[in-house]
Amino acid sequence: MRLYSTRLVIAAASAAAGVAIVAGCGGGPTNAEAAPAPGPVMPGMASIPEAPVATNVVSIENFAYSPAIATIKAGTTVTWTNRDQDPHTVTAMSGPFHSPVLNTGQSFRHTFTAPGRFDYLCTIHPFMTATVVVTT
């Protein structure tokens, strides 16, 4: 036997829509920087693929690597710099490079000697992913 109140149904619907229902009760944080709510954002919605950028400088900011796809020639050294309050890493999914934890302002460098496509992520926030494409 399971009893559902009307309020539960409303709460569940709100939850499904990704709305923090508890916040209205005063328990949740308010986001001081929150702009008016953006359009509906569906959890899991695929982001638009970013165009490759020819650069050897990658910024880590707002929980994202920028550019998301960096293209370089073999033999180039890429520098990543963390500009977030939170720590991040630069960790190749297939193993060839692995930064230590980068605190705010810290950088990591890696020289790519062979051509190929190198996907990497932040091991602390693994939803952060990006790619270096190395050409001959």
Next chain:
Amino acid sequence: MSDSDSSTGMSRRQLLRHTAWFGAAVVLTVTGGEVISHIGGTPAPAVAAQDLRALRFVQISDSHLGFHGPANTDVTGSFSHAINQVNGLGFRPDFVMHTGDLTHLSTAAQFDQVSQMLRGLRTGAVFTVPGEHDSVDDHGQKYRARFGAGTRGEGWYSFDVKGVHVIALVNTLTLEKLGHLGADQLDFIRKDVAGLSSDTPIVVFSHIPLFAMYPTWGWGTDDAAQALSYLGKFASVTCLNGHVHQLFTKTEGNVTFYSATTTAYPLPHPGVGPGPIPVTLPAGQLGAALGIRDVSYQPGQHALAIRNLRLTDRGPA
């Protein structure tokens, strides 16, 4: 976990028989600054302090000792305040569970500090599950060296207390976009609950939510559905998580999920802004975003009561 072999009457398979347990509606009410959610159509039961059958425990989460930033310039002070608040609840909880991100960067010094501070809790036992910040770069080795005694696999475990079966899961160790339990842990869950009667209340702890709170930011667990399928026969399953630094609740069938707030700093609501970036609140508002949670269960009351308490009486440092 630590101090878990205490004389609190807690033991594996200590299954107190009780009358029927009904999963039911979650109702949120606000009383004097507390957000109280309780199951069932009746007010949250007042668990009599003298009722030794009643289970009372506390959840604290996401202390991030070692964090330095404008969102909270004194996470140690905030955590200390949370511990004092637990000790001032007016009852001695059967246990306190910290649902991960004890530390910010998994350093030895940060683990030293959090271990020392947790010893200040006046409770029957202290349990933990790791957050991803507790396993930076070492797949949780330093975490398990401190808190892994008596656990299985890579740090998961279960126990029974006062008729409730408690399962503590680890979903922060693999390099997946989302939280991940893995085949070994799923097998552990399946076998762990196989012999339990379906009216046994189940409480599941994990760091990352076991429901899809916001997968774009990694706020979900990719193989949680498999785990929950093993719990489908139980009338009541309560999943308590951290990670998202904000209160949230959702019911799916027999399972109710409760995300806890943090003792450190708030994060944005799902999808607000470019990422889960620490939120710096206006002066004087931080304490209201932080807090602790206490949970009580009284056999025969048919209800699990959850109170979320804010750290309101302490302003930001």
